[in-house]
Amino acid sequence: MLIEARALHAHYGQSHILQGLSLSIARGAAVGLLGRNGMGKTTLIRTLLGLVRASGGSVLVDGRDMTGARTEQIVRLGIGYVPEGRGVFPNLSVRENLVMGARPGVRGQNDWTFERVLATFPRLAERLSHLGSQLSGGEQQMLAIGRALMTNPDLVILDEATEGLAPQIVAEIWRTIAEIRSTGIASLIVDRNYRAVLANTDRAFVMEKGQVVLAGESASLAADLETLNRHLGV
Numbered sequence: 001m002l003i004e005a006r007a008l009h010a011h012y013g014q015s016h017i018l019q020g021l022s023l024s025i026a027r028g029a030a031v032g033l034l035g036r037n038g039m040g041k042t043t044l045i046r047t048l049l050g051l052v053r054a055s056g057g058s059v060l061v062d063g064r065d066m067t068g069a070r071t072e073q074i075v076r077l078g079i080g081y082v083p084e085g086r087g088v089f090p091n092l093s094v095r096e097n098l099v100m101g102a103r104p105g106v107r108g109q110n111d112w113t114f115e116r117v118l119a120t121f122p123r124l125a126e127r128l129s130h131l132g133s134q135l136s137g138g139e140q141q142m143l144a145i146g147r148a149l150m151t152n153p154d155l156v157i158l159d160e161a162t163e164g165l166a167p168q169i170v171a172e173i174w175r176t177i178a179e180i181r182s183t184g185i186a187s188l189i190v191d192r193n194y195r196a197v198l199a200n201t202d203r204a205f206v207m208e209k210g211q212v213v214l215a216g217e218s219a220s221l222a223a224d225l226e227t228l229n230r231h232l233g234v
Ligand SMILES: Nc1ncnc2c1ncn2[C@@H]1O[C@H](COP(=O)(O)OP(=O)(O)OP(=O)(O)O)[C@@H](O)[C@H]1O
Pocket: 012, 015, 017, 035, 036, 037, 038, 039, 040, 041, 042, 043, 044
C-alpha cells in the first residue's frame, strides 16, 4: 500500500475528531473521500501528513511507519498536497511557486516538468511573472496543482480543489484530475460533488464522525445512491 491509516485517532484539544479510522490507498489508485461537513476529512489528510499529531494508531507510507514523523519527511516519500484554500505563496511569482518544490520523484521519475505543467495549464504559461496574489481563484488552484505535480509525486491529495470556482474552471480541474489518473499517479480526492468524485475514482470511502462508515468501488457506490445519500444526507 502506498499509504495506510491504521486505527487512527486525532484530537483538537478535547474534541475527538478521528476515532479509530482505517483506510488504505494502493499504488496508482484514484480514491475518493466523501462525508458531510465537519466529519473529519481535512483532519484525516492533515494527520496522514503529520500536520496534526495522531493521538493513537499509525500512518504507514509505502510500508514504513511514519507516525509522528515531520511533514517534510512524509511528503518526501512521494506525496503532493493541494490543500483546501490552495496554499499558493502570494508574494512569489507563478514561476517561483512552480519551481520551488520541483524535484524528481522517489523512483527517479521526472515526467512532470515545468514545460509539461505549462502545457497542462496554458493560463499559467501566460502569467509566469504574475504574483500568486494577482491570480484569480481558478488560476491559483491550477498553480497549486501544478506545484504539487512538479514534485513528481506517487500520490496527489486534493482537498476541495473545485471549491468556489466557475463551472468552466471546475471542468478544467476535473479534466486535469483525469489526466493525473491516466498517468498512474494515485490520488486522494475530497470534493463536495460526490458524483464527480465517484466518476473520477476507482474506490471511495465515506466518513462519518471520524470513522469510515462505507467503502467500496466507486461504480458500486454510485449505483446505490440510496445508501450513499443516507450517509451524505443529500
Ligand atoms: N484547528 C481546529 N481546531 C479545533 N477544531 C477544529 C479545527 N479544525 C477543524 N476542527 C473541527 O474538527 C471537525 C472536523 O473538521 P474537518 O475540517 O476535518 O472536517 P471536514 O470533513 O474536512 O469538513 P469540511 O468539509 O467542512 O472541511 C469539525 O467539527 C471542525 O469544526
